[in-house]
Amino acid sequence: MSVVNAAILGFGTVGEGVYRTIQSHQEELEAALGKPVKVVAVLVKNEHKSREIETDVLVTTEIEEIFNLPDLHVIFEAIVDKEPSFTYLKQAIAKGCHVITANKEMFCYHGQELLDLAQKQRVGVGYEASVAGGIPIIQTLQQLLNINNVTAIQGILNGTSNFILTEMREQKQSFEAALALAQQKGYAEADPGNDIYGCDAFYKLMILSGLVFGEQPDLKSVKINGITGITLEQIELADQWGLRFKHLASIEKKQERLHASVTPVLVSQSHPLYHVEGVDNAVNVTGDLVGDITLQGPGAGMYPTASAMVEDLVHVLQKPAGEKARNKAASKIIKENGEQDASYWLVSNIKQEQLSNAGIDFEQLEESFFAAKASPAQIEQLKEQEDGTTVYYPIVGTFELKNEHKETHLIGAHG
Amino acid sequence: MSVVNAAILGFGTVGEGVYRTIQSHQEELEAALGKPVKVVAVLVKNEHKSREIETDVLVTTEIEEIFNLPDLHVIFEAIVDKEPSFTYLKQAIAKGCHVITANKEMFCYHGQELLDLAQKQRVGVGYEASVAGGIPIIQTLQQLLNINNVTAIQGILNGTSNFILTEMREQKQSFEAALALAQQKGYAEADPGNDIYGCDAFYKLMILSGLVFGEQPDLKSVKINGITGITLEQIELADQWGLRFKHLASIEKKQERLHASVTPVLVSQSHPLYHVEGVDNAVNVTGDLVGDITLQGPGAGMYPTASAMVEDLVHVLQKPAGEKARNKAASKIIKENGEQDASYWLVSNIKQEQLSNAGIDFEQLEESFFAAKASPAQIEQLKEQEDGTTVYYPIVGTFELKNEHKETHLIGAHG
Numbered sequence: 001m002s003v004v005n006a007a008i009l010g011f012g013t014v015g016e017g018v019y020r021t022i023q024s025h026q027e028e029l030e031a032a033l034g035k036p037v038k039v040v041a042v043l044v045k046n047e048h049k050s051r052e053i054e055t056d057v058l059v060t061t062e063i064e065e066i067f068n069l070p071d072l073h074v075i076f077e078a079i080v081d082k083e084p085s086f087t088y089l090k091q092a093i094a095k096g097c098h099v100i101t102a103n104k105e106m107f108c109y110h111g112q113e114l115l116d117l118a119q120k121q122r123v124g125v126g127y128e129a130s131v132a133g134g135i136p137i138i139q140t141l142q143q144l145l146n147i148n149n150v151t152a153i154q155g156i157l158n159g160t161s162n163f164i165l166t167e168m169r170e171q172k173q174s175f176e177a178a179l180a181l182a183q184q185k186g187y188a189e190a191d192p193g194n195d196i197y198g199c200d201a202f203y204k205l206m207i208l209s210g211l212v213f214g215e216q217p218d219l220k221s222v223k224i225n226g227i228t229g230i231t232l233e234q235i236e237l238a239d240q241w242g243l244r245f246k247h248l249a250s251i252e253k254k255q256e257r258l259h260a261s262v263t264p265v266l267v268s269q270s271h272p273l274y275h276v277e278g279v280d281n282a283v284n285v286t287g288d289l290v291g292d293i294t295l296q297g298p299g300a301g302m303y304p305t306a307s308a309m310v311e312d313l314v315h316v317l318q319k320p321a322g323e324k325a326r327n328k329a330a331s332k333i334i335k336e337n338g339e340q341d342a343s344y345w346l347v348s349n350i351k352q353e354q355l356s357n358a359g360i361d362f363e364q365l366e367e368s369f370f371a372a373k374a375s376p377a378q379i380e381q382l383k384e385q386e387d388g389t390t391v392y393y394p395i396v397g398t399f400e401l402k403n404e405h406k407e408t409h410l411i412g413a414h415g
Numbered sequence: 416m417s418v419v420n421a422a423i424l425g426f427g428t429v430g431e432g433v434y435r436t437i438q439s440h441q442e443e444l445e446a447a448l449g450k451p452v453k454v455v456a457v458l459v460k461n462e463h464k465s466r467e468i469e470t471d472v473l474v475t476t477e478i479e480e481i482f483n484l485p486d487l488h489v490i491f492e493a494i495v496d497k498e499p500s501f502t503y504l505k506q507a508i509a510k511g512c513h514v515i516t517a518n519k520e521m522f523c524y525h526g527q528e529l530l531d532l533a534q535k536q537r538v539g540v541g542y543e544a545s546v547a548g549g550i551p552i553i554q555t556l557q558q559l560l561n562i563n564n565v566t567a568i569q570g571i572l573n574g575t576s577n578f579i580l581t582e583m584r585e586q587k588q589s590f591e592a593a594l595a596l597a598q599q600k601g602y603a604e605a606d607p608g609n610d611i612y613g614c615d616a617f618y619k620l621m622i623l624s625g626l627v628f629g630e631q632p633d634l635k636s637v638k639i640n641g642i643t644g645i646t647l648e649q650i651e652l653a654d655q656w657g658l659r660f661k662h663l664a665s666i667e668k669k670q671e672r673l674h675a676s677v678t679p680v681l682v683s684q685s686h687p688l689y690h691v692e693g694v695d696n697a698v699n700v701t702g703d704l705v706g707d708i709t710l711q712g713p714g715a716g717m718y719p720t721a722s723a724m725v726e727d728l729v730h731v732l733q734k735p736a737g738e739k740a741r742n743k744a745a746s747k748i749i750k751e752n753g754e755q756d757a758s759y760w761l762v763s764n765i766k767q768e769q770l771s772n773a774g775i776d777f778e779q780l781e782e783s784f785f786a787a788k789a790s791p792a793q794i795e796q797l798k799e800q801e802d803g804t805t806v807y808y809p810i811v812g813t814f815e816l817k818n819e820h821k822e823t824h825l826i827g828a829h830g
Contacts, residue, residue, distance in 0.1 A: 021562070021704060025562055025704075028561065028562050028563075028564070029562070032561045032562070134704075134705040134706060134708065135708055136555055136558055136559070136708075139554075139555075139558055140551055140554075140555065143551055143554055143726055143730070144551070144722075144726070146443065146447045146726055146729040146730075147436070147440055147443050147444070147447070147722055147725045147726050147729065148443075148722060149443070272711075274690075275689075275690040287722065289436060289440075289549075289718045289719065289721060289722035289725075290549040290712065290713070290718070290719050290722040290723075291549060291712065291713045291716070291718070291719055292712060292713070293549065293550055293551075293710065293711065293712030293713075294709075294710070294711045294712065295708065295709070295710055295711075296687075296708065296709045296710075296711070297705065297706065297707060297708030297709065298705070298706045298707070298708075301706070303703075303704045303705070303706070304704065304705050304706055306704060307559075307562055307563060307702065307704035307705040308705075310562045310704075311558055311559070311561055311562050314561040314562065315558070315561075
């Protein structure tokens, strides 16, 4: 081919960003690919809406019109929901097109099938933009995985909920006020459920699981807790202990078992994600050779996301066709999911006798707020004994109770 | 080839790390390359020293013995100083070997020549380990550069000096005590000059300049300031303003001009490198599409560095032979270097009249310590008028004087 012909499915923020980037960065694309890239078609919902698209581009509501185009090489998919995206991309691959997607929900559920199909058809699949926007986490992991055994990933994968938590702490706002501001600034959708209940972060985490461990835990059994239960009072109390709430998506392989969760945790200053604030995303990767590396940057936005998708274009066109999927075989992994394996917890809505009776070391900050040192088993035991209103947040990063190193081992020193 | 035959030049920390990694990660290498990798020779200084190397490996002090081996495919170079490394790698390329180096000084001065030679010989050059150890900054930049115009890079590129500055602030240590601890912990060499005077960071910055901008500023004219002049008193005063000293290596392209420097600066909490502590390295990259992304991780160490070099092996063997060097053409760049273009400065050893007379806004913290709002031109003017003992540190990140937003524009409110 002397020109790379591309179609874009969807012309929302992401689709339009890809279009504008291809228009404005032709020189870079020609330098990288040795030929120009031309957007020949755009799939839209409403044909009559006014858009700034060159007149020689086919703008249509009919996917078949796009598939009937001769010499189509690449499909950029920038629509939401699993369907019809998955069906469209299967069709595109069957027709020999490379596909590049930003659709995290679809790729969470159907990514492996698309990768398998693409390998048979000797085309490429790019999904960098589906996780953490402009941060090149997929390609970085693919490189690291050539040699490293990656054992754990933890990330802040949803900018909206991180913005809300930051805003609550810094501006002493209620959850509702911070959410309203996020919506006003365009970070949160009119329906912000995917962000604040943790589904969006969950999709991204499962995509990373597939890449790093070669498979996903049973999706329905992964524990997903949103940030809606976090109060300003809790945030301020945690702050007094030097702790911050972060909505942490984490997956870890320990003793051949996968442990995955998306849940609010309290992180201390030594934790690599303590300082990630506002709408930024960040991912911390632990490899057996490289140790811990952290990537931080914009997790969304028109141009960061477009940057990731257009980089994917260069990547799929440059790499040898039919290169085997790099997902690691992981046949020995027993699927499982679990709580953060924490030793310390912030526990609220509990009576101190319940902690004392369970033999748990703790410190009291306010009437019903305690920092406790307890094993996951002890926490499970507590849960069985209380009425279901108690809240438990794991504390990660270096932390200890103030009374912990006293010679006499006091239980509940402030009690 | 059915086996990849490799030689390692040097068997210090890095060379030994590469050897051990290739031994321990054969499974991963075979999965990535489709064939095993065998270390067939190691170049050492002293043949008689006892080392844990398999008996079928040629251990020699003579480079010619290595070059005379049949079917040698890759050279890992892990020695120091420009020579004889550069000569060895030129010879290796001429013989059709891929070369992978961790030698920042050599690659700073001779990298472009090696890349040009390798392109002619259709072999690869890997230099990921030469900058920021295990952090995959070279490959990340190569990817971003496919599409993004990278306009600025700033990094903490020397773990030893960052450790010293962290230790001084956290433990209230003198420079000398922190340096002694760095040496005791094995972070600093017996001769730590390259670290604390900034040469090590300078070499790495110039390698990044070649990659990102396609050329380097005139090396002799780049301003390099070490950290030896920073006192505990200055660190504590800065801390009162919420500022931390960081030894910042930065290069920026503004109006087609390159500005490069390696110098201590004061960063405020909003700065992306404020939180980088201890021996970690970090690099912040600004691209026109992606915005700001930051990579942080171990900048040195046996296995992080080996991880980068062995990933390079996979990379050079997987990519099409003779792929053009990805360095950007940058013929329009006028070479230049300059100070940080700061608006705020910490100025010490100066009289407040000198600041007042120069029409500079300032605040006094202690007798001869001032935070000042001044243009680089005003700072230049000050320097001309004083006796050369005054110290100026640029402040980067969001910062303002406490009196700045008062209605009456006071000059030197505390004076």
